[in-house]
Every structure is written in C-alpha cells, then in structure tokens.
Amino acid sequence: MTWQPDPSGLSQIIQLLKESQSPDTNMQRQVQQKLEDLNKYPDFNNYLIYALTKLKDEDDATRSLAGLILKNNVKQQYSNFPPNVGAFIQMECLKAVGDPSALIRATVGILITNIAAKINLATWKDLLPTLCGFLDSNDYNTCEGAFGALQKVCEDCAEQLEAPEMQQSLSVMIPKFLTFFKHATAKIRSHAISCVNQFIICRTPVLMPHIDDFIQGLFTLAEDEDIEVRKNVCRAIVMLQEVRMDKLRPHMHNIIEYMLIRTKDDDESVGLEACEFWLTLAEQPMVCKEYLRAFLPQLVPVLINGMRYSQMDIILLKGDVEDDQMVPDRDEDIKPRFHKSKVHGVRGDGQHQQDGFDGEDFDDGDDDEAVSDWNLRKCSAAALDVLANVFHEEILNDVLVKLDELLFDKNWVLLESGILVLGAIAEGCMNGMLVHLPKLIPFLTEALDNKKALVRSITCWTLSRYAHWIVSQSQVNHNDGQESGKKYLEPLMQELLKRVLDANKKVQEAACSAFATLEEEACTLLVPYLQFILQTLVYAFKKYQHKNLLILYDAIGTLADSVGAYLNKTEYIELLMPPLIEKWNNLRDEDKDLFPLLECLSSVATALQSGFMPYAAPVFNRCVNLVRNTLQQSLNHQQNQEAFEAPDKDFMIVALDLLSGLAEGLGFHIEQYVKESNILALMFECMQDHVPEVRQSSFALLGDLTKACFVHVKEYIPVIMPILANNLNPDLISVCNNATWAIGEISIQLGGDMQPFIILMIQPLVAIINQPNTPKTLLENTAITIGRLGFVCPNDVAPLLPQFARPWCTSLRNIRDNEEKDSAFRGFCEMISANPRGIIQDFIFFCDAVASWMDPKIDLKEMFYKILHGFKDQVGEEAWAQFAEQFPPPLKERLSKLYDV
Numbered sequence: 001m002t003w004q005p006d007p008s009g010l011s012q013i014i015q016l017l018k019e020s021q022s023p024d025t026n027m028q029r030q031v032q033q034k035l036e037d038l039n040k041y042p043d044f045n046n047y048l049i050y051a052l053t054k055l056k057d058e059d060d061a062t063r064s065l066a067g068l069i070l071k072n073n074v075k076q077q078y079s080n081f082p083p084n085v086g087a088f089i090q091m092e093c094l095k096a097v098g099d100p101s102a103l104i105r106a107t108v109g110i111l112i113t114n115i116a117a118k119i120n121l122a123t124w125k126d127l128l129p130t131l132c133g134f135l136d137s138n139d140y141n142t143c144e145g146a147f148g149a150l151q152k153v154c155e156d157c158a159e160q161l162e163a164p165e166m167q168q169s170l171s172v173m174i175p176k177f178l179t180f181f182k183h184a185t186a187k188i189r190s191h192a193i194s195c196v197n198q199f200i201i202c203r204t205p206v207l208m209p210h211i212d213d214f215i216q217g218l219f220t221l222a223e224d225e226d227i228e229v230r231k232n233v234c235r236a237i238v239m240l241q242e243v244r245m246d247k248l249r250p251h252m253h254n255i256i257e258y259m260l261i262r263t264k265d266d267d268e269s270v271g272l273e274a275c276e277f278w279l280t281l282a283e284q285p286m287v288c289k290e291y292l293r294a295f296l297p298q299l300v301p302v303l304i305n306g307m308r309y310s311q312m313d314i315i316l317l318k319g320d321v322e323d324d325q326m327v328p329d330r331d332e333d334i335k336p337r338f339h340k341s342k343v344h345g346v347r348g349d350g351q352h353q354q355d356g357f358d359g360e361d362f363d364d365g366d367d368d369e370a371v372s373d374w375n376l377r378k379c380s381a382a383a384l385d386v387l388a389n390v391f392h393e394e395i396l397n398d399v400l401v402k403l404d405e406l407l408f409d410k411n412w413v414l415l416e417s418g419i420l421v422l423g424a425i426a427e428g429c430m431n432g433m434l435v436h437l438p439k440l441i442p443f444l445t446e447a448l449d450n451k452k453a454l455v456r457s458i459t460c461w462t463l464s465r466y467a468h469w470i471v472s473q474s475q476v477n478h479n480d481g482q483e484s485g486k487k488y489l490e491p492l493m494q495e496l497l498k499r500v501l502d503a504n505k506k507v508q509e510a511a512c513s514a515f516a517t518l519e520e521e522a523c524t525l526l527v528p529y530l531q532f533i534l535q536t537l538v539y540a541f542k543k544y545q546h547k548n549l550l551i552l553y554d555a556i557g558t559l560a561d562s563v564g565a566y567l568n569k570t571e572y573i574e575l576l577m578p579p580l581i582e583k584w585n586n587l588r589d590e591d592k593d594l595f596p597l598l599e600c601l602s603s604v605a606t607a608l609q610s611g612f613m614p615y616a617a618p619v620f621n622r623c624v625n626l627v628r629n630t631l632q633q634s635l636n637h638q639q640n641q642e643a644f645e646a647p648d649k650d651f652m653i654v655a656l657d658l659l660s661g662l663a664e665g666l667g668f669h670i671e672q673y674v675k676e677s678n679i680l681a682l683m684f685e686c687m688q689d690h691v692p693e694v695r696q697s698s699f700a701l702l703g704d705l706t707k708a709c710f711v712h713v714k715e716y717i718p719v720i721m722p723i724l725a726n727n728l729n730p731d732l733i734s735v736c737n738n739a740t741w742a743i744g745e746i747s748i749q750l751g752g753d754m755q756p757f758i759i760l761m762i763q764p765l766v767a768i769i770n771q772p773n774t775p776k777t778l779l780e781n782t783a784i785t786i787g788r789l790g791f792v793c794p795n796d797v798a799p800l801l802p803q804f805a806r807p808w809c810t811s812l813r814n815i816r817d818n819e820e821k822d823s824a825f826r827g828f829c830e831m832i833s834a835n836p837r838g839i840i841q842d843f844i845f846f847c848d849a850v851a852s853w854m855d856p857k858i859d860l861k862e863m864f865y866k867i868l869h870g871f872k873d874q875v876g877e878e879a880w881a882q883f884a885e886q887f888p889p890p891l892k893e894r895l896s897k898l899y900d901v
Helices: 007-019 025-038 044-053 060-080 083-095 102-118 127-134 140-156 164-182 186-197 208-220 227-243 245-263 268-282 285-305 311-316 376-391 393-406 412-424 437-447 453-465 467-479 486-500 505-543 546-567 570-586 594-639 650-675 679-686 692-726 733-770 776-792 794-812 819-834 836-851 858-875 877-884 889-899
Strands: none
Touching: 007 025, 007 044, 007 060, 044 060, 044 083, 044 102, 060 083, 060 102, 083 102, 083 127, 102 140, 127 140, 127 164, 140 186, 164 186, 164 208, 186 208, 186 227, 208 227, 208 245, 227 245, 227 268, 245 268, 245 285, 268 285, 268 376, 285 376, 285 393, 376 393, 376 412, 393 412, 412 437, 412 453, 437 453, 437 467, 437 486, 453 467, 453 486, 453 505, 467 486, 467 505, 486 505, 505 546, 505 570, 546 570, 546 594, 570 594, 594 650, 594 679, 650 679, 650 692, 679 692, 692 733, 733 776, 733 794, 776 794, 776 819, 794 819, 794 836, 819 836, 819 858, 836 858, 836 889, 858 877, 858 889
C-alpha cells in the first residue's frame, strides 16, 4: 500500500513551512530548530515529498520550500534514508515531473539530480527511460519538466553518464535530444542544446558520430529569437572550438561573422557567451591568425565598445559616490583570503602578482558583489588582452583609432573605457606603444586626479601595467647620472600615494595594488622616498576600513621585500612597527585577518633583520602557540570527529611562514627563542601532515632554522632526512621545491656527515632535473642541491655525473651570482675532479655555465681555470680549436678573456 501522511502531522509541517517564510528572525530560528527535531523521524522526508508533489492547493512557495529542505536532507544524509523512504521519494519525483507549476517542476528536477548524484545512476533503472519517454508527451508541462530534469542530470552527473554501463542510455538520449532542436517551443529547444552541450568538453564517444548533425542543428538555430537558445548556441560553438576545431574550420568565416553579431547582442548575457569565443580562439594562435586577421578592423571596435560600464553597472558600483571612506565594509563584501605558503627560490624574487585578465582573475576594480562576477566588460577586456598577445602590433592601429576618440571624450564613461583599453594592450602591444608612452604616462598620471572615482581607479590599474617601462626609464637615466629619470617615476609615485589616501574606497584599493606592483619593479629606486612612502602607508592605517586594510598589509609587505635591509633604520622602524603591532595585539588567534598581517610581518621581519629584535619574542611565541594549538585541534578532531571540528590549518601555515621570516631576518639571534621552545618538535609533526601546504611551509622553516641555528636542528636529522626524501615528488611542485632546498642547506651544515643520506636523495633529485616541463624554480633548486651534495660528498655523487651534467649546467647558467650558486659550482667542480670522464660529453655546457658568472670568487675562478685548461691540455691544441669552433662568438670571446682558453 502506498504511504499516506497523518493529516495532523502534515498540517503541522505545512504550518512550519509557512512560518519559516516570516521575516522575523526569532521565528525563523524557532522553526529551524523544530525542523531539525523532525529530521530525527525517518518518514519526515516522506511528508516533505508529499507536500511538494501532492498538495496542489497549497501555494507554490510553500511546496517548493518543502522540496528544497528535502534536497538538503538528500545531500547530507541520503545514504541513511530507509530503503522504502528512498524508493517512495524517487517514485513521487517521477510522477510530479509534469506539474502545472514551473517552480514545482524546477524543484522536482533539482531533487532528482541531487538523488542521482548521491547514488549509482545505474541503480535508478527507470529514471532515464521514464524521463526520455516523457519527452514525447503532448503535454507541454510533462515534456518541459522532463527536459529540465534531464538537463540537470546531464550537467551534475556527467561523470556517471560517461561510465561504460551508461553508454547504452546515452546512445538513445543524444540522438533524441537532437530531434528537439526544431521544437516549436523555445524553452524545449534551449533544454535540448544544453543537454548535448554537457557532453562536448569530455568528448563523449556517443556524441562524436552525431557531431555533424549537432553542428548543422546549431547553424539552423543561429538566428533564433530566444535569448537562452542563442546563449546555448554560442556556448556550444565555444566548446567545439576546444575539442573539434577540425569540424568548425570549413565554416570558420561564417562562424566569426556570427560571433561578431552575437558579441554585440542586445542582451548582454548573450554577448558574454559570444565574447568567450575570442578568448578560446586565441588559445590556438596559429588558427587565430589564419582566420581572424582579416576581421580585426571589425572585431576591435566591438570588443572596445563592450568594455564600457553600462548604466546598471554604474548604479550598482555607486559610480556617483565619490566619498565613502567613512562607510564601514560589510563582512560579505570581503572575499575570503587564502594564504600562499612560502616557496624558496634561488633568486629570492618577490612573489607579488598583479591581477591580470586570465579568466576570472581579471580585476578592473569592479569589486561590488553585484558586478564582480565575470561579465561582458571583463570578458571583452580579457579578449583584447589575449588577442594583443597573438597579433601584437598588427592589432595596434585598429586600437589606436578608437583610443583617439575615447581618451579625449568629455563623457567620463568613454574616457574610463579608453584607459581600460590602454591597460588591456599593455603586455601584447608594448613594443608598438613605446613611442607613445612618453606622452601617455604623464596623461595617465594626470588622470589619477580625475573627479570621477571610477576613472581614478582604472587609471591606477592601467599605470601598474606600464610600471616596468616607467621604472626602466628611471634606471637608464639613473645609470647615466641624469635626473630626467624622475620625470615619470617620481610624479607617478607621488600621485599614487595621494590616491592611496583617496576619499573613495575603490580608489584606495586600486592605488594600493598598483603601488605594490610599482614597489616590485622599482625595488631600491624607492629608497630615497622611504620616509614619505611609510608616512603615507601608516596614515592609511587610520583611514582604511576593514577590506582595504588587508590590501594595505600586502603593500607594506611588498615594500619590505623590495627594499630589504634599507628599511632597517630607527626612524623607519618607529614609523612602521607601532601600527602593525597594535593590529597584531588586537586580533584574536582565530581571526582570519591574521593571515595577511602575518604575511606582512614575515616580509618586514626578514627586511628589518636585527631591527625586529624588540618585537621578536612575543611574535615568536604567538606563532609557536598557533602551531601548537592547530596541531592539538587536529588531533582532537581525528580522535572524535563528532565532538571536535577540523581546524583551519591556514593558521598553522601562516605561523610557520612568519617563523621562517623571523629565522631569515634574525639569523643566529633566533637561537635564544628556539632553545626555550618546542618549535622543532612541532615542526617535525608538521612535516608529516597530510596537507601539502603544511609540509611545504615546515620544510621552508627547516631550511631557515638550519641556516640560523643548526645546533638545535642537528638532533632531528636522522628522522628528518627520510621524510625529506619521501617528499621529493615533483607532482607537488612547491612541497618538492622546499624539501629540495632544505636538503641543500642541511648538506652544507653536515659536511661529510651527509654521506649516509646521499643514497636516499640523489636518485630522486636526478630524476627531477631530467623530467620534462619541470618548473624553473624547482629545476634551479634541484641543481643547487645536487651541486651541494657533490660539494660535501663528491665521491658518492660524481659517478652519476653523466646522468645530470647537461640539465644541471643549463638550469644554473641564467641565475645571478650568489652564495647558493657558489657552493653548487664548487660541488660540480669537485665532482669533475672525482670523475673527469663524466663531463666529456657535455663539456660545452659546462663552458657555457662557467661563462655565466659575472664575478666569481678568486678561488672558484681558479677551479674553473684548472678544469678548462686541464681539458684543453688533455685533448691538445688542435682538438681544442675544433671543439671551440662550436662556441657561439660571445661565449668564445668571454672564455678567452677571462680564462685564456
């Protein structure tokens, strides 16, 4: 017998559902508690499906709410539903697919796909056949409801549908969907395209025999009047570009013309889908050049027009509000921040990255939730950026024609879009822009004072895109002893710092980010202005609301990274540290605002070196406590998951990174704090954590403590070394990188005592240095560490020299002279001495690497000299002359000049 509800119980549940829609928060809390109590009864979910599907006299909102509560229960605990309850829900869902209410049909579809996602789709045997059968119904509601459910299932369960046991079902479904492309009702047509679209990217084998029919069907719908149909057609073409360009090529001219029309569609959502086409096409530069070159004069104006703010954008962005600095930020306006664990690189270059146009990372200052999603303006700018990187100066003339109109227009919206265009082409068209920059940079610097906040904001961003050129001009003139280098850098810095203190929060944010980019480029050129810079940034502490404070930390940290020890002056420390320590003292250990502050302090501590000593003890101890508490919370959670929540390990990661910064900055001074704490035991625990970022940061700290106070690290070496060896896995690049770097630092400290551990390390390191597509930083660190292992244990490493000599030399030829490079090359020379035959095949690469040194120490230079002349003497003058003929002229000249060979 079919389940039936108790009328009284049903009535109570309906009343609760109605009360839950009350605006009274107390009422909502009471209802929520009662619903949670009801969830303890197994057949409560039967009441919910009954309310959704049977109570057609109730209002749609109440019925739909019952379905959404049931959907949440399905997501959280469907596996715990009694079998009869699950079967009843599945049966009632299929019966209700054709409900007269569009809202109820949509809710039923959502419920079906959530159930399908929680089970093995093949076990709900009648789901797909029933829904496909409903497609042939003469009743519109039944057909539309079934298609809506199928669309959601295709979207959310695509992976399950790819399984071998589902191929038979798909072989029925896909051809059936194609027949509905010509359906009289637009919504059905839209569902049909959307269903097929789900199988394009994964290259579903069942779709491929029908691909020509699919493409032909899309062409017949190209002029469809329905917005959703046009959007789905555009989506399909964009995806087909990625997987079956061979099928689109014969039609490419027509497709480009169609996408040009759709990109300027009256409906912006259609324009956005079409605009993605240009981004995807640019990912295949040769195809892009072949087909798009002739269309650039038509396309460029379309993209530039798409980069304007719409009237709705301006309203949502409060574009007419100039002064909002006293308005507190809402918590929901602040995007979650995720800490990036410390990565050790050979160069020690800054890690700050300016936001660009790459997909959803593009940031043009539209940070209000209402317009911060990917939109036509951002997509158009991103498309212009990538096309500029494909066509370079070929696209520039078409852009400049539009810029001449926009940059001098009295309408601020058009001016703002022109400045955005300038930023968009900065990377791809830089060579062609060089002749214009001497006039454009002063023009943009002046625009920083525009009366419109949105113009000031975008100008900050665009100027940051040209920061490298601005700084390079200053460096050229600075090296010539001329003052004219200040023509661009000094005015820009002064105006940007004014904007850092702007009365508009969006401008503050854009200026802070732009100034961080300028800091990275200018580095020590900023030293003469440090007092003014610090005064401005410190004043901003008093002025900024919550959100921009987090960006201010980044600007201060980047400044510290860029000027380094120049910051270690009493007057600078007295300016900078009080506001930072005040924030530090006011934040609770569980406050996520600690992340950017700790990142900032890590950079500051490294830069200040001994100047950070007055603040070191409390900072060190709090970081140790953060690590200890997080480890304890993690242990509690492992032992009793119901009683204890899993901790946010970012707190531990960021604390480890600040300890790393302290060790790097304080050097041997940190020994007194390490001695009185259990940080090494805690670090040892972190090195074994299952979260890669925790291990990454613990290995960075291990390397820094090894350099600063090895006496305390030494006792842990026997247990640490196997852990480091196990983490030499290039699949986790940053973990592997830091483990590799730490091994190199330990080898320098251990010397010959490293010998027992060589066998653990050397083969994985040789494998990494020979692996194709290994990232540059990992290659360089691996080469440094192999060199250092060879330095302390040459006889153990030298036999493997032929396996790594060539990639070793090519990895280190481009890094600047420093202590790490010095020790690595000494090790390489020792290995050549121990196994001279091992370098014969790759000696030309060694010569090239030696020539990369600008100023080696005298004894290292002598080592190079002996090896070069030893090889020359061994082979004889005639053979050496033949060998040297292979050298490029600059290499031959440099070796002759420096080493007389």
